[in-house]
Amino acid sequence: MHRTRFTRSAILAATLAGVIALPLSSSAQSSSRDIQAKAPADNTQAARQAIVGGRARNVILLLGDGMGDSEITIARNYQVGANGRLAMDSLPLTGEYTTYAVQKDDPTLPEYVTDSAASGTGWATGNKTYNGAISVKPNEKPVPTILELAKAAGYRTGDITTSELTDATPAVLASHVVDRGCQGPENMANCPQNAIENGGDGSIAEQMVDTMPDIMMGGGGARFDQAVQAGQYEGLTVRQQAQAKGYNIVDTADELDAANGQKPLLGLFAPVNMDLEWTGPVPTPTGTAPSTCQPNAAYPSTEPHLSEMTSKTLRLLDQQTRSSRKGFFLQVEGASIDKQDHAANPCGQIGETVEFDKSIQLALRYQRNHPDTLVVVTADHGHTSQIVEAGTTTTGVTATLTTHDGADMTISYATAVFPASQQHTGTEVRIAAKGPQAANVLGVTNQTDLFYTFKRALGLN
């Protein structure tokens, strides 16, 4: 008998701590202990109804970093069972998209394994670029992003993550530098032409503050504590620059709870990445005894969870747009799915996927109440983790988890010698959508197509 998943009690604890009263019900993820499938109903009519053209008032992109089909299956099996369904599984229209980057030296040649920067530039701008590029073309010239275009057209905008706010995925929406490492004004070694002292637009942190999305949240506080090196804000930290430009800055879950939407909101909840939801066994070359994941007891009470950031952001953006003709564009990233796949940490990876899925659940609930919202759930690239025969070893490291089904699932990490960082993979990845324009994710598309789908949905030129 498998003990109750701990996620609801974790939410309850957060709620009791007065952080945020999350309206999550247990029904949105449907767990199943019955693994014999039943005859399904005919989906034809429901599919027809799911195809909605025309404009969307709002767009919500939920991006699971490194969340390929293998990572989704691992999280589903563990959390709700093989015949259960995650919230992300309920989106009605689905496809796979290609994620390749291009080579910097010769952009007519693909790089079959992308990083989050090139992939993000793809969906954020419609351009294929080189690994490491933040919304610049292979020739290093900046290209407008969907968030910038939406903001210029009068939409409210949000950009939230569990990684540093200046990491690749949130960065591609609101900044343009030639190397993803250039996250703060003291990190500009690889982007001299982007530094303000050289006439550039500054680091990722500085540019994001300049772009000024209505809501930005994540970790990466240390980048914002760096000193601006030149220009109007020289001598201030980026954090002070943000305040000078009008941002309300919050550093804790309590402050987030108290924040209203009267000023732009910048949440910086950790100096680097935000903490992990779950902990669990370390894989080894000879495998592990079956065990289960545990909540991360060291998760700071001052840090909101991704679903809490999502809930607050949706509430504020909804308030801010209630009386306006245009809605919002919001990006929500589950960033550490990727980071824990790199680290060969199965419970780390699964816990982040489950928390990300709770954010999807909130977005889908918003969509039910606001059907003129396009919700897209996808990943930026595939990753290492593979489900192999239970109890077997591979050439890499494996760990075995006892799932919601009460069965053993063995996960292998074998693209690098542990504990070296595991590799991304080049597989096509799932994209799923609901709402106006969702039919554009069907079949096999290119990750750059998503930019055009967003543009069409929001009526941007």
Add this chain to the structure above:
Amino acid sequence: MHRTRFTRSAILAATLAGVIALPLSSSAQSSSRDIQAKAPADNTQAARQAIVGGRARNVILLLGDGMGDSEITIARNYQVGANGRLAMDSLPLTGEYTTYAVQKDDPTLPEYVTDSAASGTGWATGNKTYNGAISVKPNEKPVPTILELAKAAGYRTGDITTSELTDATPAVLASHVVDRGCQGPENMANCPQNAIENGGDGSIAEQMVDTMPDIMMGGGGARFDQAVQAGQYEGLTVRQQAQAKGYNIVDTADELDAANGQKPLLGLFAPVNMDLEWTGPVPTPTGTAPSTCQPNAAYPSTEPHLSEMTSKTLRLLDQQTRSSRKGFFLQVEGASIDKQDHAANPCGQIGETVEFDKSIQLALRYQRNHPDTLVVVTADHGHTSQIVEAGTTTTGVTATLTTHDGADMTISYATAVFPASQQHTGTEVRIAAKGPQAANVLGVTNQTDLFYTFKRALGLN
């Protein structure tokens, strides 16, 4: 500059040899050298039109054994380039399905990594069962298959593969044994209760002949040369049993070419598995220099290619049903995608996928001319191969291929120590469809759902 793919010349050679005049055009797979994506057209209206309810006259299932999203991407990148499209990429409605099996000792528990027998029993009968089971439930009782139900209802039926005809995928449609190894009457050690001498229905080969699909083709001739051990056909080989029952047996491509549809047709083109389309580099722990795949010079001229078997089968089934109210059910398996993934043979795997894709192209062309045909393309489980960063090594073996794009693609096999057999994986896999009932593959489904989709399409009870 990448040299011309050799597949068209291989087809031309086959055509000149008088085997079969294949009406393949070069346009069905769209290769692309332009890897910068263009703004796509709005798919909303096309998607609406692709959703067709009601009955299908014909069903064509094309099953790529072990052809997960990673294997599809590898074949696409190599054959048509990262921004090209295989024929299988053109199906308009797509989803992912779960493939898990159940444990024999306790069928309430899943086995997260399936084999082709359990997965095949899933889509062929709608029942989850244990690995190794051929259309029997976990309690070893037989359950009717979609091919048997279709035949009983008056549809013509076909079942073709590149493996032994008695291997798991073709077997699950027309036989019921407790262990997939029981392929011929002299292979019954693991299925005593199924042996005719013990009152059973016989080996897979015997049962397939008894079920009597209108067309069966593949390898596995040696199984049919085994002696029937008891009953009406005792002393005959299974081949002779098939002749006694009325089958026209063909052993070569020429004989296939000459065959007409007046009698049921049994094609046995190789003693074991049919030969491989391509050869190429052997992966090593330190990788390989970039190279390309080559046609298998040892491919016997007497063996038809899968696309030729598909072409002939479609022509015969079409002729046989032209004046009847009911059409046909056909299964086409690309079997050695899986076998060459097991063998860590990248060009073997890709060559089989490309040849399988040509069969898909033929099915789609048939569907265009007969829109009352449901075409489904899917896999039975994921597999080992992963695209990793070009030129890197992993914990397993890698090989680097120069693709249609003229770029290097490195493929890793790391779920077993080479040359031991690589493992299947438990990831959800792609399912794509076109025609009546195709909307039932959207979203996340279970592989057992496909049985019900077929039943609904053919109006079976």
